Amino acid sequence: MKNQRLNTRKKRGTKIWITLAVLFTILIGASLGALSAYNWSVDKAIQGLFYSSSNEPDKAAEEPADENNPANEPDDGNAEEEPPAENPPEPSDDELKEETPPVKEEEPLTPETVKEPTYVQGVLIANKEYPLPDDFAPGEDEEAKAAYMEMEKAAALEGFELVAFSTYRSYEYQDELYHRYVDEHGQEEADRFSAQPGYSEHQTGLGFDIGEVGQEAQWADDSFKDTEAAKWLADNAHHFGFILRYPPGKEDITGYQYESWHFRYLGEDLAVKVHNSGLTLEEYLNM
Numbered sequence: 001m002k003n004q005r006l007n008t009r010k011k012r013g014t015k016i017w018i019t020l021a022v023l024f025t026i027l028i029g030a031s032l033g034a035l036s037a038y039n040w041s042v043d044k045a046i047q048g049l050f051y052s053s054s055n056e057p058d059k060a061a062e063e064p065a066d067e068n069n070p071a072n073e074p075d076d077g078n079a080e081e082e083p084p085a086e087n088p089p090e091p092s093d094d095e096l097k098e099e100t101p102p103v104k105e106e107e108p109l110t111p112e113t114v115k116e117p118t119y120v121q122g123v124l125i126a127n128k129e130y131p132l133p134d135d136f137a138p139g140e141d142e143e144a145k146a147a148y149m150e151m152e153k154a155a156a157l158e159g160f161e162l163v164a165f166s167t168y169r170s171y172e173y174q175d176e177l178y179h180r181y182v183d184e185h186g187q188e189e190a191d192r193f194s195a196q197p198g199y200s201e202h203q204t205g206l207g208f209d210i211g212e213v214g215q216e217a218q219w220a221d222d223s224f225k226d227t228e229a230a231k232w233l234a235d236n237a238h239h240f241g242f243i244l245r246y247p248p249g250k251e252d253i254t255g256y257q258y259e260s261w262h263f264r265y266l267g268e269d270l271a272v273k274v275h276n277s278g279l280t281l282e283e284y285l286n287m
């Protein structure tokens, strides 16, 4: 009988242990299940286990909705897809490009606003883009005058009696001249053959209008181009440091129609280079 009791106790003890083991297993299983159901978020799993729908129905309903509601997916996606969201550097590049131009387009220079005459590669420039200061008054250039006298002598040997009928012109004189031309021809026409004050190469003291003595009708006139004197000048002036400044067909570059009588002193070296290049001064200087 004692043995039977002992056996019974042992059986009871074993039952208790088995029961405890089963309960423990169920508990662990439930925990793992809950964790996996809540994406291994311990906080959520605990919430799910202890605050079931009965306690906080709203919250319980919300949580799953957060994960399943497609409307919310973009939010999750956003966090991971930030690179695409950062793609807009392209627009910002454009913005940068747009910011560069705003550097104010400079107002065109005028004889009143320009402080110094413009030199390009050491060459004094006066054209429709680069005017001279209205108080720039160097007078006739002595070196240019001397070179012209040499040319005049050389021309005389060929039978041409040259005259420089207009060289240095002051701002004030050009102002007077230009407005006389405007009165006679209208501004549009005058602008094609006469510089506005401050824009004339004659104000540099380096521009020489050349014709023949006694042929006043051809001075500063298109008819001069057909004379032997004009042809000689076109072929030889560069040897004396002068270039034909406004050649035919280059009005869009120089700003002036063909002037067979207007020569610009550059010095012999540069004049020969420009002449041989076949380019206008603006083109030669890459202006």
Ligand SMILES: [Zn+2]
Pocket: 202, 207, 208, 209, 261, 262, 263
């Ligand atoms: Zn001229």
